[in-house]
Amino acid sequence: MFLVSQEFVDSTHGSLGCITCHGGANEADKAVAHEGMDPYPSRNFDANCGACHGEVTDVYATSIHYNLHGMENGLTEFTDVSSLSESPHHEETFDQDCFKCHATCGDCHVSRAKNFSNGLVDQHTFLGTPSMEENCYACHNARNAGEYMGMVGFGGDAHFDAGMTCMDCHPVDNFHGTGEETDNMWEENLPACTDCHEDKDPEVATDVEHKVHGDSLSCQVCHAQANNNCFECHLDPNEDGTALQSSSESKIMFRVGLNPNPTEERPYKYVALRHVPAQEAMLDVVGENMMPNYDEKTNWKYSPTHNIQASTFQNESCESCHENDRIWLSEEDFRETDSEANFKLIPERPPSLDQ
Amino acid sequence: MSKPKIFNSWISSLAIVAVLAIVAIGIYQMGILPGLPEEEYTPVGGGEDKPFEFPSVDSASCVACHTSEAVIAASTWVEEQPVAEDTGG
Numbered sequence: 022m023f024l025v026s027q028e029f030v031d032s033t034h035g036s037l038g039c040i041t042c043h044g045g046a047n048e049a050d051k052a053v054a055h056e057g058m059d060p061y062p063s064r065n066f067d068a069n070c071g072a073c074h075g076e077v078t079d080v081y082a083t084s085i086h087y088n089l090h091g092m093e094n095g096l097t098e099f100t101d102v103s104s105l106s107e108s109p110h111h112e113e114t115f116d117q118d119c120f121k122c123h124a125t126c127g128d129c130h131v132s133r134a135k136n137f138s139n140g141l142v143d144q145h146t147f148l149g150t151p152s153m154e155e156n157c158y159a160c161h162n163a164r165n166a167g168e169y170m171g172m173v174g175f176g177g178d179a180h181f182d183a184g185m186t187c188m189d190c191h192p193v194d195n196f197h198g199t200g201e202e203t204d205n206m207w208e209e210n211l212p213a214c215t216d217c218h219e220d221k222d223p224e225v226a227t228d229v230e231h232k233v234h235g236d237s238l239s240c241q242v243c244h245a246q247a248n249n250n251c252f253e254c255h256l257d258p259n260e261d262g263t264a265l266q267s268s269s270e271s272k273i274m275f276r277v278g279l280n281p282n283p284t285e286e287r288p289y290k291y292v293a294l295r296h297v298p299a300q301e302a303m304l305d306v307v308g309e310n311m312m313p314n315y316d317e318k319t320n321w322k323y324s325p326t327h328n329i330q331a332s333t334f335q336n337e338s339c340e341s342c343h344e345n346d347r348i349w350l351s352e353e354d355f356r357e358t359d360s361e362a363n364f365k366l367i368p369e370r371p372p373s374l375d376q
Numbered sequence: 377m378s379k380p381k382i383f384n385s386w387i388s389s390l391a392i393v394a395v396l397a398i399v400a401i402g403i404y405q406m407g408i409l410p411g412l413p414e415e416e417y418t419p420v421g422g423g424e425d426k427p428f429e430f431p432s433v434d435s436a437s438c439v440a441c442h443t444s445e446a447v448i449a450a451s452t453w454v455e456e457q458p459v460a461e462d463t464g465g
Binding site: 023024025026027030036037038039040041043045047048049051054072073 | 430431432433434435436437438439440441442443445448
């Protein structure tokens with residue numbers, strides 16, 4: 022049961038009356054009052070939020086925070102269907118596990134996600150800007166948000182130390198959507214380091230490091246710390262058998278390899294990598310051979326790791342990167358459960374400093 | 377032109393200004409105001425200071441319980457409902 026503050030009751034949203042959004046009845050008897058009550062009214066955001074916030078709810082279905090296209094397409098890549106809806110088994114699996122993470126208005130602006138202790142962030146106060154600690158971290162804790170805040174891995178991010186939050190770099194359309202469908206986060210209007218650090222753009226940089234390396238390295242190769250990598254991911258039924266839940270083995274590592282998917286925006290030859298939670302047998306609980314294309318796609322991925330520091334162990338000197346065997350992805354990093362496609366990410370050693 | 381002798385005393389001047397002000401207010405209240413159209417208020421559900429019209433449903437019973445720390449403390453909600461679910465982060 023949730024405690025609601027008097028300040029909220031007196032606010033604009035509170036003045037609507039609980040029943041306007043949640044349903045139920047204005048009765049003293051608890052059971053009668055809660056009959057038909059909806060604890061999550063923003064799941065029906067068009068009807069409940071759209072009356073006043075139509076400019077957001079009209080496009081929200083295109084937000085990857087809502088439709089999870091990134092996760093959906095990531096899973097689809099490993100299958101032999103072009104859309105999960107073509108395969109009831111895959112679709113059901115996605116709905117029972119992955120789709121738990123999709124967010125509606127209230128998950129960011131009012132309450133915490135169900136996988137993060139649930140409950141109201143601040144006695145039902147509507148947060149215009151969501152809380153990084155209570156909302157973003159709730160879903161992104163194991164990787165980017167946890168690393169950014171120094172909760173996962175080693176040190177946190179220099180931008181976090183400077184008091185910056187997720188929303189200081191990510192524009193609001195990264196969360197609300199734009200009205201244009203995207204296949205994954207890479208197609209979003211993502212921030213770039215050079216949005217602020219204009220003088221480090223290789224085209225105008227005057228310092229040797231940024232001039233020499235140019236577009237051959239992503240920023241994270243030199244400035245990220247070790248990140249969290251997940252191996253042996255698998256799904257199991259939860260205790261009451263109503264859904265699936267995933268679990269995996271985590272390992273803090275720092276690996277640089279070839280860019281799995283160079284694009285015009287991210288043409289880098291070398292990038293920081295992260296092992297994502299996927300293995301061929303992870304869906305065996307649902308059916309056999311659920312990921313027939315598994316070996317076609319890598320499960321080491323380009324990582325925009327969020328624990329940036331100006332000085333890192335690999336940029337301490339030229340030798341600490343060029344002569345450092347331990348940071349370059351190699352066959353020794355691969356497990357039996359890994360995709361064959363990972364072999365194409367193993368880089369040649371960088372040019373010797375003697376050349 | 378010389379001013380009327382009555383204005384030679386400051387207290388007389390003040391009295392004249394006060395009388396004129398009272399007469400002006402009286403004329404406005406009794407002669408002008410009754411002829412003005414009545415101001416129309418847009419009814420809103422949530423209170424008089426809300427920026428625009430929106431529906432509101434009386435939820436006094438909900439508020440009575442959900443703003444009471446004693447009621448919350450006595451609740452068995454946690455036993456009835458799952459609080460957290462591990463989705464793996």
